[in-house]
Amino acid sequence: MDLELALRVCEAALKQAAREGALISVAVVDAGGHLVTFQRMEGARLAGPVLAPGKAYTSVAHGRPTADLAELARPGGELYGLAGDRFVCFGGGVPLWADYGEGERVMGGVGVSGGTIAQDVACAEAAASVWHTR
Template sequence: MNLEFALRMCEAAVKQAAREGALVSVAVVDAGGHLVAFQRMDDAEISGPSLASGKAYTSVARRMSTADLAPLVAPGGDLYGLAGDRYVCFGGGIPLLEPGESRRVAGAVGVSGGTVAQDVACAEAAAALWERG
């Protein structure tokens, strides 16, 4: 994960947000959950910066998308009670896996500001750029 590529992923998410009619914040983190790049669209919601970063961090920490994690942390789920200060467990965070057999987490993207479906679509646009390399 490097700054140049992380900024390109932010831009891909922002372009998708414009197509979706959403105003979002986008965070890209490295394998340690540290912020590499961030963009916030004009007039995006006030909570977007912390939620986008939290979704990206959560995706790295749990090695899964936050959309897939959401039902697991709900009452009765296998990970009920996991959500806390740092974990954001609703759609919009996607881990970025290294190519090859190891499939180690190289980082993650998190998006917040639209509906959950819009956030997921924007994160998927950024993740698709990563997958294409």
């Protein structure tokens, strides 16, 4: 994950947010969950700088979209108790995969926060599409 690609991923999320009418924060992390870039739209919610990187980190750590974790982290779910600290278990985080011949590996993640869950997911998926079509 290099900075140039991470910035393009962010830009795709911001463009989708404009189409959605949402004010978002977006974060891109590398395979180790370390922040590569972060952007926040003017007027975006206060929690975005915490939640967007948290969603990106969570998607990398678990190798799945954070929307998939929401049900699993509810009371009675097999991952109940996961949410908290660095793990954000609701939609808006998407892992970025790459195929290295021996199978796919997570190479990073994108996290979006500030809109509705559906808007955050749409923005994160738009951002991930840049990664997958590079």
